Amino acid sequence: MSSSDLPSPARPARVSVVDRLRIERYVWTLDSLLYDLPQHSRVSTRREVRQNLLTAATEVGAGQALTQIGSSAYLAREQFGAQFGDRPRHSWVAAGIFAATVFLVATSLWASAALAYGDGLMATGRHLSGTYTWHGIAYLQNSVTYTLTNGRAPTSVAALRRCSTRSYPWAPCSSAGCGGSCHAVGTRARWAERSARLARHFPHDRSNTRLGSGAQLLRSWGSRRFGVRPSPHEQTTRAVRGVEGLAGEFA
Amino acid sequence: MSTSHDPQLLKGVLSLLLLRLLDSQESYGYEVVQRLRALGLVDIVEGSVYPALARLEREKRVTTRLVPSSSGPARKYYRPTGLGRVALAEGTAQWQSLVSVVSAALTS
Numbered sequence: 001m002s003s004s005d006l007p008s009p010a011r012p013a014r015v016s017v018v019d020r021l022r023i024e025r026y027v028w029t030l031d032s033l034l035y036d037l038p039q040h041s042r043v044s045t046r047r048e049v050r051q052n053l054l055t056a057a058t059e060v061g062a063g064q065a066l067t068q069i070g071s072s073a074y075l076a077r078e079q080f081g082a083q084f085g086d087r088p089r090h091s092w093v094a095a096g097i098f099a100a101t102v103f104l105v106a107t108s109l110w111a112s113a114a115l116a117y118g119d120g121l122m123a124t125g126r127h128l129s130g131t132y133t134w135h136g137i138a139y140l141q142n143s144v145t146y147t148l149t150n151g152r153a154p155t156s157v158a159a160l161r162r163c164s165t166r167s168y169p170w171a172p173c174s175s176a177g178c179g180g181s182c183h184a185v186g187t188r189a190r191w192a193e194r195s196a197r198l199a200r201h202f203p204h205d206r207s208n209t210r211l212g213s214g215a216q217l218l219r220s221w222g223s224r225r226f227g228v229r230p231s232p233h234e235q236t237t238r239a240v241r242g243v244e245g246l247a248g249e250f251a
Numbered sequence: 252m253s254t255s256h257d258p259q260l261l262k263g264v265l266s267l268l269l270l271r272l273l274d275s276q277e278s279y280g281y282e283v284v285q286r287l288r289a290l291g292l293v294d295i296v297e298g299s300v301y302p303a304l305a306r307l308e309r310e311k312r313v314t315t316r317l318v319p320s321s322s323g324p325a326r327k328y329y330r331p332t333g334l335g336r337v338a339l340a341e342g343t344a345q346w347q348s349l350v351s352v353v354s355a356a357l358t359s
Contacts, residue, residue, distance in 0.1 A: 047324050049301065052281040054323045056297075068284075070298030078302035082309060 019062035023053045033076035098185040114144040140174040265303045270339040279326040
């Protein structure tokens, strides 16, 4: 089928600037949620969703189009499922955030420890001379060396400079540990998310109707408040209607 | 038919429906949604259809091409591949079999 054979849509109505902005906002929110997708998939999804929303907006209005497409979080979740299947997947974002946080916190902590050692030396005496080495926190931090001459103690800033120029404050062990934990967080983040999703499929309500009116009241309140789980009878009725309706499509 | 359908039930056969619709006419995403609604699935969410199309594409059951549009960016049209047509035939047979079994059980 060539493009000329395709049904030509009616002349589109104009989409206002405000509506375009609303659509762009949805598209870019979705894009931010799809950050773990490969670049070409993200771009393709973004373009397709934008095109479909624009088409829908010309027909039913931007507000209705945005309502019909559903939440961006739901769409992103479904897109991840379509891209990666149902298996757990990694998250570069989670790993990156974890790595940055650990790096900042650990470096700050270890620099503070090294500075505290230098401050301790300076507080010991005004005429202190010699070379003093602190081996740092075991397995985590490289050693720090301060050299004092005739009481000319380095200031805290100088101590920090020495610390950072003479040796990298992270010991190999802690670097490896940080890398390993980042990998674990990145790969397990989706496990956690998937576990949360699975938890929603567990029966929320194991109540027995014989438990009494209090349980029934709570149950009906929960149904109204959260829209959870129709009754078994209602589920069966819906299923029958659904099967009959869909069977009609293939008849 | 305008009755609401159980989303979980619909999700199970959405791929089959999409293959059937695309087999009869090449369409782009929003057009597929409109055709589904015209069939009676009025409460279908577009957020379910687009990922289902992406899943079919990943499974190489549909192929896509971009067609320039007068209303904005190019539209992505979907049509089934040979693999998709085989899946459609198999899925239709399985569905008919399932429906006959379930209907018999529910009406007995």
